[in-house]
Amino acid sequence: MQPTILPRTSAGHIPGEAGVWVLILGDIFAFSAFFAVFLLHRAQDVALFSASQAALDRRFGLLNTALLLTSSLFVACAVIAARAGAPRRSAQLLILALSCGCGFIVSKAFEWGAKIAAGITLNTNEFYSFYYMFTGIHLLHVLVGMGVLIYLLTRSRRGDPGASYVAAMEGGGAFWHMVDLIWVVLFALFYLLR
Amino acid sequence: MNYRAQLACAWIGLASTVLLFVAMWPLMHFLPPLDPALPTATVAAIYRTNGTGIIVGGLFLLAATSALMPFFSAVAMQLTRMERPSKLWTYTFLTSAVLGFVPLLIAEMLFSTAAYRPERPDEIIQVLNDFGFIMFVGPALPGTVQILASAIPVLADRNTDPIFPRWVGYANIWAAILVTPGCMVTLFKRGPFAWNGAISFWVAAIAFGIWVSINFWATRRAVLREMRSA
Numbered sequence A: 001m002q003p004t005i006l007p008r009t010s011a012g013h014i015p016g017e018a019g020v021w022v023l024i025l026g027d028i029f030a031f032s033a034f035f036a037v038f039l040l041h042r043a044q045d046v047a048l049f050s051a052s053q054a055a056l057d058r059r060f061g062l063l064n065t066a067l068l069l070t071s072s073l074f075v076a077c078a079v080i081a082a083r084a085g086a087p088r089r090s091a092q093l094l095i096l097a098l099s100c101g102c103g104f105i106v107s108k109a110f111e112w113g114a115k116i117a118a119g120i121t122l123n124t125n126e127f128y129s130f131y132y133m134f135t136g137i138h139l140l141h142v143l144v145g146m147g148v149l150i151y152l153l154t155r156s157r158r159g160d161p162g163a164s165y166v167a168a169m170e171g172g173g174a175f176w177h178m179v180d181l182i183w184v185v186l187f188a189l190f191y192l193l194r
Numbered sequence B: 001m002n003y004r005a006q007l008a009c010a011w012i013g014l015a016s017t018v019l020l021f022v023a024m025w026p027l028m029h030f031l032p033p034l035d036p037a038l039p040t041a042t043v044a045a046i047y048r049t050n051g052t053g054i055i056v057g058g059l060f061l062l063a064a065t066s067a068l069m070p071f072f073s074a075v076a077m078q079l080t081r082m083e084r085p086s087k088l089w090t091y092t093f094l095t096s097a098v099l100g101f102v103p104l105l106i107a108e109m110l111f112s113t114a115a116y117r118p119e120r121p122d123e124i125i126q127v128l129n130d131f132g133f134i135m136f137v138g139p140a141l142p143g144t145v146q147i148l149a150s151a152i153p154v155l156a157d158r159n160t161d162p163i164f165p166r167w168v169g170y171a172n173i174w175a176a177i178l179v180t181p182g183c184m185v186t187l188f189k190r191g192p193f194a195w196n197g198a199i200s201f202w203v204a205a206i207a208f209g210i211w212v213s214i215n216f217w218a219t220r221r222a223v224l225r226e227m228r229s230a
Helices: A020-044 A046-054 A058-083 A087-117 A126-157 A165-192 B003-027 B040-049 B051-083 B088-116 B122-137 B141-149 B152-156 B166-187 B198-229
Strands: none
Touching: A020 A046, A020 A126, A020 A165, A020 B166, A020 B198, A046 A126, A058 A087, A058 A126, A058 A165, A087 A126, A087 A165, A126 A165, A126 B166, B003 B051, B003 B198, B040 B051, B040 B122, B051 B088, B051 B152, B051 B198, B088 B122, B088 B141, B088 B152, B122 B166, B122 B198, B141 B152, B141 B166, B152 B166, B166 B198
16 A cells, blocks of 8 residues: 655744744853853752752742743734734733733842842852853843844834734744743753752 | 955954964963963963963964954945945944954953063962953953944845845854853853853853854855956
């Protein structure tokens, strides 16, 4: 019997544009290198890293994870709405996603503030150098990502969002998901790793 | 148009990046950079034993950074073609290039000053060494601005046949992000964010190398295409 060859239903679709994936994958690659550096340093002094990790407040980590995952969901829904030709709905969803992003920044400020008030700063030990620097670099990505979301919001509100609107939504959305993904790994490494 | 001169300037950029490496590695022995946590006496001993290497390597460093300027101008020529008639990002690109590379010349002179009178007390040699490396790695932010200024026009290019492929714009944003952590070196004496660190030095140096290579390729390609259509 001849195997049935199914015709390809789709020619393959790259969300956004091909180029934006150079940035997204490049950034993921760079963060992977950062995490490898962290794990190498951790392996040299597991006791210190574990003891310092125990002093982190996991509730903040969990809250931040929930905020970013929720915002990612809103962004994904906004992209679906944009594809369906409902930019007004996209705009509403983007505002919700941006609110979650603001919540993330506020929660980060409280978390860092509590640590600094407790006398734990950048050079307290190696673990905290990593903690402040990596979460700081990630926070910078959150700010850049929120800038992208604000751009998408203004475009969604325009009467005519333009021909490249859906691609821009997909590309910007993919960047936001990457920021989320990196946080999930940071959360696992800094708060949960045993 | 002076296409051949532009091509030559593009090649000079690639050559000076190699020259930068030759200066740092076999001559100055600064690859990897000296550990900021080294004892004062050890730092002084390094300048006393490899004084000539550091001074000659410094001259190579001077030559390499100077020769990067024609390369930046060749890239800037393409940036203006993208953003015509405005020159906003071209100006930002060129002025930040100067702001970012002047500290490298000063760093070179600080290293040479340390090696110039090896009979000086250890502490003074260490101060010059600290100042040199902080000058060398620390002023990363003009570099971030410069590289970002090479990304924005690529993504905003409205030519029907874009001058640089769009992915180059995204790759440039990526490089701009990765050269940034160098600005934190004064906060650390050890670890990945110190001036010899995996992230502030190596990641930044590799990202800069990749940025030069990609933009060399894109500039050369754009000049050749312009030449053919002229």
